[in-house]
Amino acid sequence: MSAESVSTETVSTETVTAPLRISVIGTGYLGATHAICMSELGFDVVGVDVDPDKVRRLADGEVPFFEPGLEELLRKNLATGRLAFTTSFAETADADVHFLCVGTPQRADSGAADMTYVDGAVERLLAVGPKPGALLVGKSTVPAGTAVRLAGWLAREAPDVDLAWNPEFLREGFAVEDTLRPDRLVFGLPADDEWYGVADRHDHGDHTGRRDRVEATLRAVYAVALDAGTPAVVSDFATAELVKVAANAFLATKISFINAMSEVCEVAGADVKTLASALSYDTRIGGRFLGAGLGFGGGCLPKDIRAFQARAEEIGAGPALRFLDEVDTVNLRRRTRTVELAIHLLGGVAAGRRVAVLGAAFKPNSDDIRDSPALDVADTLRRAGARVTVYDPAAMENAARKFPDLRYATGVAAAVADADVVLHLTEWADFREIEPSLLTPLVRRPVIVDGRNTLDPQLWRSAGWIYHALGRPNV
Ligand SMILES: NC(=O)C1=CN([C@@H]2O[C@H](COP(=O)(O)OP(=O)(O)OC[C@H]3O[C@@H](n4cnc5c(N)ncnc54)[C@H](O)[C@@H]3O)[C@@H](O)[C@H]2O)C=CC1
Ligand SMILES: O=C(O)[C@H]1O[C@H](OP(=O)(O)OP(=O)(O)OC[C@H]2O[C@@H](n3ccc(=O)[nH]c3=O)[C@H](O)[C@@H]2O)[C@H](O)[C@@H](O)[C@@H]1O
Secondary structure, eight states, X not given: OOSEEEEOSOOOOTTOOXXXXXXXXXXXXXHHHHHHHHHHTTOEEEEEOSOHHHHHHHHXXXXXXOOTTHHHHHHXXXXXXXXXXXXXXXXXXXXXXXXXXXXXXXOTTSSSBOOHHHHHHHHHHHHHOOOTTXXXXXXXXXXXXXXXXXXXXXHHHOTTOEEEEXXXXXXXXXXHHHHXXXXXXXXXXXXXXXXXTGGGTTOOOOOHHHHHHHXXXXXXXXXXXXXXXXXXXXXXXXXHHHHHHHHHHHHHHHHHHHHHHHHXXXXXXXXXXXXXXXXXXXXXXXXXXXXXXXXXXXXXXXXXXXXXXXXXXXTTXXXXXXXXXXXXXXXXXXXXXXXXXXXXXXXXXXXTOEEEEEOOXXXXXXXXXXXXXXHHHHHHHHHTTOEEEXXXXXXXXXXXXXXXXXXXXXXXXXXXXXXXXXXXXXXOHHHHTOOHXXXXXXXXXXXXXXXXXXXXXXXXXXTTOEEEXXXXXXX
């Protein structure tokens, strides 16, 4: 097989006859979305997770996280009887396709990915005995080399089970749209000597027929998107694994690039927002992911660039990715800079001062607070002695669970009451609609830091506010 082939053509699906039954292992942000959307496409789907509370809520028609449009689809598909959730792996045994969607968080002791959940899930799947000819499809974001390791494991314990790697590119907040109408699909298929894994390279047979069957199954699963013209990139395992981390590394780099420009703008007296806008007209650069501000957070970009570097070091490609260290450093420096600016605006002392923080989620349209820049800044100021009150339209419960020492308000007005400074740290649309003049009488001092560069400086200034933004000294 060539290392890569790109096509939107449908290869023969002759070998895929009966309607496919799908299992989705791990029903977190990715898995719950995938299970619900696969059911929406007409497949029989069972989602399995080790967290009984998550499973109960999903089975009751409640999405355990904030994702626009997902709960409606969940309820609709539960009602058809095509969709079920369980903690029992036994209920996945008759599935034709198993999607592996468990977490791969950063390990506590290093930047590397924690593979405990992936290995635990495969172990449980093998224990129930997937049916012969079943296909295991990896979607979790994993270090290069994982698929070939799992292929070896399958070859030893379930030689009739096939493996493919099909990384996921959905964005939280747009998860349904991205799953049903992805901008591309990547199908990582094993090379001939990968069927039996690196441990057993004695078999150099031709497995073209088996590989075609795997590809045909993937094409049957994604037929609707493929028929609509979604490109499918077919590659070997390692390329498929790397596409995923390369994409996130590129996005992180783009954000840190504009934030590095933001640092220079602050010193040079230039305006990063105007600079980004001028860059965006160059179609080679484009305007997306050039939003300067507090930088990236979340459950993926930060941990993925660290795991990518860790894996590159392990396989002897460390120097190629050393620049990602700097991407990470620039990103974290935006948080430090925001804290310093807030303390400066508080007259150099945080202790006893009141800070209002608008935003807790790592980005708008999400209640995800994993590595949230907003909460990092809020908690750093709290630890410096400030009295910090946070408001977020969706992430309050998650924030309060993880940061019980912060104060929480039920709305913008309550959050800013008596504030010495207001920090806008997650760019919810609701915050853009704030009428600043209504807040002026509520605060102790009308000072705002726009950490996301999305508020209108003139509007705030005309309502009597002192407006500061990262990278925009002259606005
Ligand atoms: N959240 C996102 O937007 C995206 C995530 N990804 C990747 O997808 C993977 C999953 O991410 P999330 O869904 O965000 O994580 P998550 O933490 O929300 O969900 C993971 C789920 O796996 C379950 N789990 C753990 N061990 C299990 C086992 N042995 N059997 C069954 N279930 C088990 C957990 O209980 C949890 O519900 C990660 O590798 C991530 O990098 C990829 C693209 C998008
Ligand atoms: O691997 C993953 O899990 C996913 O990671 C990201 O998706 P997500 O984490 O949902 O969020 P993004 O929209 O990428 O935003 C990430 C962070 O970057 C920040 N950001 C984004 C854009 C920008 O211009 N500036 C900026 O600071 C956001 O505020 C947020 O904190 C990728 O965009 C998805 O393609 C990928 O599938």
